[in-house]
Amino acid sequence: MRKIIIPTDFSENAFNALRYAAELFKYERSEFYVLHAYADEVYNFEGVITQDFLEEYKATVKEKCSRELENVISRIKELYSNPKHSFHPIPAFGLLIDEVNDLAEKENADLIITSTRGATNDRKLTFGSNTLQIIKYVQCPVLSIPENYQFSDPKRILFPTNYLLPYQRRELKLVGGIARSFCSEIHMLYVSRFAEETLRQRDNKEAILQQFYDLKLHDHHEKEMEKTQAIEKMIDNLHIDLLILVNSRHSYLENILYTSTIDKIGLHPKIPFLVLQNFYRL
Structure with missing residues (x-):
């Protein structure tokens, strides 16, 4: 059983990474954990926040994120109806890097699959800041999928x-x-x-x-x-x-x-990029 984490910011780039994941493991029994970390959305609220309002607003944002995660999962199931696959929505109040790392450790995940760039999609950069942070700090292999990359068998x-x-x-x-x-x-x-x-x-x-x-x-x-x-x-x-x-x-x-x-080095892969982490994991 594969355990795969897919961080999402609900962008098309993130959904394309999920599509790639479903194709890559179409022959294997797999569990996909579709994760959205929403702490930044709460703290970026413009205005005065009291403690009571904060708790209420957190609950509102969590409910919204949960609906969006369910929509993402419904969408991927419509495209790929695979009985070997199960999907788990994970709304998490925290920073993305911390939540991805904690989930990878909790579930003993095999792989994280992410898009090279998310919603901001700065095309001057090969990798977005979140992807770089995950690759650098999360102790789990990370597979990055370039923007608009169409799945083909990795022959x-x-x-x-x-x-x-x-x-x-x-x-x-x-x-x-x-x-x-x-x-x-x-x-x-x-x-x-x-x-x-x-x-x-x-x-x-x-x-x-x-x-x-x-x-x-x-x-x-x-x-x-x-x-x-x-x-x-x-x-x-x-x-x-x-x-x-x-x-x-x-x-x-x-x-x-x-x-x-990363762009100073000059490596601009236009294909999926799998990073192995040289850390000991059970």
Whole structure:
């Protein structure tokens, strides 16, 4: 049973992420937790707020959010009537990052699926602020869906790695499960002037291969190119459908996330982007 969290701000971008989730796990029994955090809506009220009014207003906003969540769930069920899927509306009075993290821990979630940008939809940015915060701080894999991206089977998956990180088995199983559902190819990309020579690299590569033992794997080695260029080259040349990176200390992705803006790095994926979190989870 997959447990998947879908944060929503009721935008079309957020609904498109939910549609992608329903398609991606159409072959698996899955529970979808459709979450809306509404604390900002309460505190952004313009005017004087007494304690009594605050409680009344919170209840009003919660009721409104609950109706909208039910509408979202009704809409997705009309599009995808899948007996393997169940949907849970989660209106939460709190900050989005805290509520997503708490729900992921409470339900032991497998994955969070979000849109790259929400209702504000600043097209100058690759990722919206909420998506970046979730990727940086929530200890659960995060899959981001670009604006207006139409689902297609992820037949070709790109997995850049330097083999220096010991990936969590649970997260590798998630990737392997997706690949098996769609008979996907996984393209491992190693970008370095040096061969994979250290014992750590060999051990970590072997651990990956053990989880992907029955999948079609391809090894690629780029010696001279900068990582971003190598990734974008492979995406274009191999017609990649899903990009995977890992968030960990001193990783390539951390360099992106902790730069003042992700766009300074120059990585602008136009395909779904799965971030593995290199944290231990049961």
